Amino acid sequence: MDTTAFLRWLNDTMASKIASANKRIIRFQSRADYRRFIRKWSEMKQSLPPLNDVQQMPIIQAISCPLPMEAALPRFAERIWIEEDCRIDLHAVSQKPVASVSDKGIPWGVQQIKAPQAWSMTTGYRVKVGVIDTGIDFSHPDLRQSIARGINLLNRSMLPHDDNGHGTHIAGTIAAANQPHGMIGVAPRASIYPVKAFDHNGSAYVSDIILGIDWCVRNKMDIINMSFGMKTRSKSLLNAVLSAHHAGIVVVASSGNDSKRRTIDYPARYAQTISVSATTRFRRIAPFSNRGPFVDIYAPGDRIVSAWMGGRYHQMSGTSMATSHVSGAIALLLAYRPGLSPAEIKAVLRRSMQPLRGRIVPRNAGELDVMRMLQAVDRKR
Structure with a gap:
């Protein structure tokens, strides 16, 4: 997985402030992908403010963040799952x-x-x-x-x-x-x-x-x-x-x-x-x-x-x-x-x-x- 490209896509999508954006949970299929993401995210969030809204959930190798449901993920779709972060x-x-x-x-x-x-x-x-x-x-x-x-x-x-x-x-x-x-x-x-x-x-x-x-x-x-x-x-x-x-x-x-x-x-x-x-x-x-x-x-x-x-x-x-x-x-x-x-x-x-x-x-x-x-x-x- 190209972690840098994924983080830039995430940053750009979150920065667009689309009105329909709700919280989503993104789970990584691979533990290695998740660990690489967390390492890179820690480095990049200083220079890319929208990434500060990402919340990590290590127990399930996932993150939560505001994301429109219609956001396309052609390059990353096979490496992650996305579900709505529902109210309870x-x-x-x-x-x-x-x-x-x-x-x-x-x-x-x-x-x-x-x-x-x-x-x-x-x-x-x-x-x-x-x-x-x-x-x-x-x-x-x-x-x-x-x-x-x-x-x-x-x-x-x-x-x-x-x-x-x-x-x-x-x-x-x-x-x-x-x-x-x-x-x-x-x-x-x-x-x-x-x-x-x-x-x-x-x-x-x-x-x-x-x-x-x-x-x-x-x-x-x-x-x-x-x-x-x-x-x-x-x-x-x-x-x-x-x-x-x-x-x-x-x-x-x-x-x-x-x-x-x-x-x-x-x-x-x-x-x-x-x-x-x-x-x-x-x-x-x-x-x-x-x-x-x-x-x-x-x-x-x-x-x-x-x-x-x-x-x-x-x-x-x-x-x-x-x-x-x-x-x-x-x-x-x-x-x-x-x-x-x-x-x-x-x-x-x-x-x-x-x-x-x-x-x-x-x-x-x-x-x-x-x-x-x-x-x-x-x-x-």
Whole structure:
């Protein structure tokens, strides 16, 4: 591949400022081509300003940059793949402020999955959970003991402070630890690593998510919580998920909130994730939740109270909330039995589910049950 010619073409195309230019992901078929590109790009971007808008994604040998879809690539077409860098959205359907957490600081979902009964055996101690989301409220009293530094992918010079609320809510369900005065999450001694990829509107690009997964792989997370999704399939996102899976990281993803019966959103639909749908406190599938054969497990996701910005609490509903219960449960499992692979963990979860209630329940569907999960892994030994 003529790397210099490709970079000049990229520079000229980006400099043309065509109105229809959207962000694209360009993946290199050859690792050698990608490495040559990065070396040459580092040299040339000083003299060619448009090239400063190129973002590198080493985990999938790719870059992201503004590029019109109609841009012709006759000389380079056989050496690269191009796909749209799509927008991706969080999976919450409603929210409202609440004064406090009831039931001695243990939200109903944490109770329902029987997490408190497991705390004498495991609390998720030192299990690292990367939460790719909107950031976290570092000053929230219920989260102070549970937060590691993380990263802000939107502004690398700043901590990943939450300016939306969703990320703080997810973190609270996974690992809040302030029972006497606030709330307690599923795995109160797990460590949350906030990875801010979403802006204050709860929106991100696929490339932001890939950078978040890359950071989680390089920093050796045990679990990645992904409470978001999109309708379209992305080969680039799949490749990033595959990299995390091969690194032994459990990727937990929400199914989506469109009430669909036969399909779910990506990345939850990829086989290398644990896909999660939502239930109500009556152990029925929540009306908003996607469901069906692609779902691995169901968990509480309706009217979930958790931490919010400013030291407050909000009630939220969505498959996002269900996913955080499953991530917390897997943290309990990994602290109890370190070294389990992602495939083994998925098998344990599916083997230990509690039957769902309701007239029409998908085949082989069940709700998360922490005590049955721990018993199932004990029987396996």
